[in-house]
Amino acid sequence: MKEYEGRMRLIVKHYPYKYRDFSHIAAEASLAALDQGRFCEMHEHLLKKSPKLNKANLISYAKELGLDMAKFTDSLNIMKHIKIIERDKKLAIDMDLYNTPTFFINGRKVVGNRPYEYFKKIIEEELK
């Protein structure tokens, strides 16, 4: 994102894996962090720490990021953003997506983790 600052927009949609215990609450944690302007940091943290993503883990990660803990734990407790998560899941199902991560770069579909150079090539083509 830094390399293409001002030329590219990243939109993240949630598609928690149906058979993972903590995937929904982890998505909630990322949105609770978004409320405090720290989505990207939390998102990175979750990817690094996976699969240690139970509620206690998530709270400790929020502390590490210096979030307002009362607001954060409230969000987790009531699953404040569940409607957004469910909306995103429906979108994925409607689009017949089934693998995470799946990327769309100006409509070009890329499935699975890829090396940076792989994305860079497509981004450069799309920016021309």
Added chain:
Amino acid sequence: MINPIVEILNSKSLRLAAAVICLLTILITTASAAHLESLKIPPVPADNPQTPEKIELGKRLFFDRRLSGDGTMSCVTCHDPETGYSDRLAISLSYPTTKNWRNSPSLINTAYNDPLFWDGRAKSLEEQALFPMMSAFEMNQNLDFLEEELKGVPEYVDAFQKVFGREITRQRIAMALASFERTIVSRNAPLDKYLDGDNTALTPEQKKGYEIFTGKGKCAQCHTGANFTNNKFYNIGVPENSVLINDPRVTATMRFTAKVSGYKEYRSLTEDPGRYLVTKDKKDWKAFKTPGLRELALTYPYMHNGVFETIDDVIEFFNRGGGVDKNKTPLLAPLNLSDAEKRAIRAFLLEALKGDVTVVKMPDVP
């Protein structure tokens, strides 16, 4: 009475003639090993003849995510028609929460391969098709469950009756998939036209690349025949993929595979033993199957662990005489190719082997 001098001469002549015949035999064998052929119709096993209905059934199964345990993966996940019937990843996609350990081979011209997989553990496409479905780190499906699941889909019940005249079994699922996979071919590459007599089919640079491929480059020692593979196994010293070595999930996959393959020291395994897991023969340690080379431009990255991103990386690797391994094949030695020769062989591999690939669109999956 026989003249003793003549007799000695005759004896010498015979020995000389025998030596000449031996030499000729060696030359002919070498020439034949380096022989490339244009692509003909793929072989079909007598017990699984191709029919349009069976191919169509196989295509639907190929796209059907019921074939995976959690319904998130189909054969297409790793063999996507949009990406050269592979997935363009160094290491193939895997069942959620697990990691695979090998590159997904392209299915283009897989009908000509025997045996299959990087380690050759399957003797036919019919045998091959069931492996990924059962694999814990690929599709992770239980085949007894799958049979019952498909029997609950009226369209499949009807289709299996029409195609086989019998009910759904795992063997018939595999037969239908194999029939479909035999239709995924690349034909009419410039090289095919050239080998069939059209001298204008290759550019001068591609022709030069062809000559290096079959001559100085010694590529056709192993990449021979119509599909550019002798279907044999070699340790060429491919470096380990460092991404894999450091991932405990890959270690789990590697040791699990070694364990179910009967490798006693599986707990201490730190590298991919390749063909050895199938044969238990030391000479096969880290040996992998010679891949076919058609449509190379579509099927990157290369090698069993996807460690080479471009064909230039591969050419440099062979130009160095392969990698470093105590069990490396003696067939490889430094080639001392010039930059122009490397460019020529690149043009040959990426352009002259590019033909018309079967186009597959997603069918209606019931």
